[in-house]
Amino acid sequence: MRGRDSELADLHRLATGRSGGLVVLCGTGGLGKTTLAAQAAQQAETEGRAVFWVRWQDDATGFAHDLIRIAQELGLAESRLHDAQNGRAALVDVVWEHLAAVRGWVIVLDNVDTPRNLGPGSELPGSYRGWVRPEGAGLLLVTTRDSARDTWGPRARLVPLEPLSADASSAVLCDAAQGAGTPEEAAALGGRLGGLPLALDTAGRYLANPTSRYRTFTAYQHALDTEFGDLVAAEHPQAADPEVARRVVRHTFDLSLTQLHTDGYTLARPTLFLLALLTAAPVPRAFLTPALLTDATGQSATAAELDAALAALHQYSLISTPTAPTNGTSELQALTVGQVVLHPLVHEIIGLTAPPGTDRTTCHTALDTHLTRTVHDTISAGRAGWPTARLLAPHLPALLHRTPPTDFTTTRNVLDSLADTLRDAGAAAEEHLLRQCVLAAETHHLGPDHPDRLISRSNLAHTVRALGRHQEAADLHQQTLADRERILGPDHPNTLTSRGNLASALQALGRHQEAADLHQQTLADRERILGPDHPNTFPSRSNLARALLALGRHQEAADLHQQTLADRERILGPDHPDTLTSRSNLALALQALGRHQEAADLHQQILTVSERILGPDHPDTLTSRNNLASALQALGRHQEAADLHQRTLTDCERVLGPHHPHTFTSRNNLASALGSLGRHQESVVLHQRTLTGRERVLGPDHPDTLTSRNNLASALNAAARSQRWRRPWRRTRSSPAR
16 A cells, blocks of 8 residues: 555445445556555454445446445335336336445445447446446445546546655555565666556565566566567557556566576466466465476476476565465365456456467366366256355356357356265355356256246246245246146146246245245145155145244144155165254244254254254254254253354354345354343344345345344344343342341
């Protein structure tokens, strides 16, 4: 943040003020717009603002979806969304009406270098008819290379970012490379680098490395002038032309890459280029193999040479390799260790020009072949492959987009298979990315009524529900059911599946009687068409039992769950995930009947098996732990229950996020356990937080929201009674003896 005090102060004032509006942080590439926006966002979050970060992906639809979700997190009522869905209001107007009414938020829209694609249509965002508008009560902060007033309109506040001054550039270089020269020499080099923060940082890291050929500011500047002068197109590279900025930064990277090549790391440049051709997301280290380098470049590579090249790129800060915290769980460490990350600007610039002797098309072909192979290996690895599957997911949409029509089905199946693995891993966010991509591609290639597309829409609905977006899931299932009844008929197995899916979505929305009726119909049809022992009949029986339990018909629910569990143990085996689900459902029904010890014993069995088969961080394992804690609470073992609920809440917040419905359930249960221990004020705080979150995410009339409102009232009453009981006791103790 050297030299950015004034701009940061402006952003801080705008983010924390009451006027809100649209602020455009603009300037050429490499100036640190994203870094400055991130610092401003962090300050706003520290001061209690609700901060959201959206990276522009050149997709107006995706940005619209992000903005809708943000508005919902800020309390947008489902009824207003229904108005838009039913044509009573424009969706964009509904969202911005809400954002104009709510204060205390900051939304950063980062890296909008194609603002015309924001819409609407071909209009510039300055028309204020699209998804970027100036009338919010919070701050919408856009970072972009486009600084034209016409682009952003008369009501946008432009904050142009200039190259760093000589003093600030000198300070950046002296911070990074102490002993490389005087501040004046650093200032001269900073001027030669155009005051671009990223170029300054890269140069400073190079000079600080004891193995670098150039060790002083003056020597580095001379190398720029003599060895790479043909790459610089302007006498003053700080000119506002984005291409000039790219050349200057690439110029700086080239110096490091040439140094590495001279030092014998001949794979460093082609490896960095291959990483730049992938999506700007972490890459699993296992994907980077000597065979990939050989196929992409024609240059023979060994494992030792590739390891050395990656280590050298990391040493020169051209890549990073995140590691897990030493106190993290084994699952967290597995997710963090073994990945390579490219800075977004390094990714952008290095990918512009192929190294000498390297063909871009050949590299893409090699990447696609090895991506497909790695996906197959990852799926075959079972649970051991789950961390790699998470990392592979962002790189597969580009693979599908590059696939010729003749190979579409094969490549689509690759994405579907990895999405299935991600579902098993409980990685709903990564699965959602692939499900969306597959559905969009099938709509284009196969048409809206193709059976495969209907399956994909159903899969997407399941993923959306796993993310806690129940109304969206219900809408998708409703569409799929209507299409399948029309195309396949009412008795087709896929139609029956859709009817059951819709019923489950309705149940998640608290519409239990509708869900029970639909489940009853689906179960009767499946028993008639498929038979009572068909694996697809079991879910219908289980789902009906859950709906009956929600309606208070506990004994009926327990009987159905007992029957389903026996059938699944007989046909699927005792450790099958569906069998574990049935055992858990039976335990919940027994608990509702007051048979708490039997329920606790079953929940303990399920938790033990889930931790062994799925791992400690899988969503199903978290649910099992929560259920066991609730059973212990019912047995009066309040401290054990509170400890287990605290652990589960911590894991839910880390794995699922603080606003997921399962996290709300865990927080609610911990609050109740604390109340049982007499820790009433803590219980009140947690119940209030849960109620606020459920009102925002689920809506004010959802059954879980009503439960939270009731629980908060009970907690407040308990806290008040506790205070009334304590006051006389304290007065008695403090009164003099008579």
